[in-house]
Amino acid sequence: xxxxxxxxxxxxxxxxxxxxxxxxxxxxxxRTISRFCHGKHVSGRKLAYYDFGKREKRFKVRDVIxxxxxxxx
Numbered sequence: 001x002x003x004x005x006x007x008x009x010x011x012x013x014x015x016x017x018x019x020x021x022x023x024x025x026x027x028x029x030x031r032t033i034s035r036f037c038h039g040k041h042v043s044g045r046k047l048a049y050y051d052f053g054k055r056e057k058r059f060k061v062r063d064v065i066x067x068x069x070x071x072x073x
Contacts, residue, residue, distance in 0.1 A: 008061055016050060016058035026068060
């Protein structure tokens with residue numbers, strides 16, 4: 001029996017995941033995710049992230065799920 005949860009929702013909400021996981025979960029490109037992170041996307045939405053140096057971003061599972069839910073119309 002399916003629970004209806006996605007693979008990301010099975011992870012602890014405070015766990016940090018790499019950008020590749022966010023790309024896989026959302027189906028968006030790395031570049032689009034980066035634009036959301038820096039607030040440069042045309043929608044004006046922003047995705048919270050943790051910066052661990054050049055090209056090393058990590059995202060909280062909770063923030064990613066909330067971000068995707070916020071895109072729902």
